[in-house]
Amino acid sequence: MTPAVELLNKHNIEFKIHQYPHDKNCESYGLEAAQKMGVDAQQVFKTLVVNVDNENLLVCILPVTKMLNLKKVAKIYGAKKVLLADKQAVLRSTGYVLGGVSPLGQKKRLKTVLDSSALALQCLYVSAGNRGLDVALNPTDLIRLTNALNADICQ
Numbered sequence: 001m002t003p004a005v006e007l008l009n010k011h012n013i014e015f016k017i018h019q020y021p022h023d024k025n026c027e028s029y030g031l032e033a034a035q036k037m038g039v040d041a042q043q044v045f046k047t048l049v050v051n052v053d054n055e056n057l058l059v060c061i062l063p064v065t066k067m068l069n070l071k072k073v074a075k076i077y078g079a080k081k082v083l084l085a086d087k088q089a090v091l092r093s094t095g096y097v098l099g100g101v102s103p104l105g106q107k108k109r110l111k112t113v114l115d116s117s118a119l120a121l122q123c124l125y126v127s128a129g130n131r132g133l134d135v136a137l138n139p140t141d142l143i144r145l146t147n148a149l150n151a152d153i154c155q
Contacts, residue, residue, distance in 0.1 A: 014137070018136060030045075030064025043125055044124070052079045061126065103142065104128075112149070117154070
């Protein structure tokens with residue numbers, strides 16, 4: 001059981017685990033997840049960690065079908081520069097490897113922003129903490145557990 005699943009259980013959140021065989025040669029983990037789970041890719045969300053002004057890390061959750069707009073994130077947080085965090089910083093702060101980063105159960109609780117498109121969904125899928133392991137849950141539960149800000153962060 002991953003820290004993400006433990007957190008969901010601890011808070012009595014209704015969720016469903018989806019496990020699938022991960023192809024290590026796959027270039028898009030999120031699109032692979034959607035295909036192998038047989039769900040609409042717009043319901044599958046990726047978790048990206050960004051570095052804000054070389055000082056703080058921030059979690060961004062957005063559909064796998066979209067690209068993160070770093071300028072929008074910078075504007076939301078009043079930052080001059082936002083870049084994707086390097087993989088070592090991601091591992092240190094979240095406890096998860098790239099491709100398996102969950103917004104739930106991270107080592108350090110980071111500020112989180114969830115793309116506003118999530119609010120239109122009854123259910124979305126995020127990584128449960130390993131490649132090939134996703135969890136389906138209600139977006140409002142995800143917001144509550146992560147204390148996420150809702151904003152348009154996609155290009």
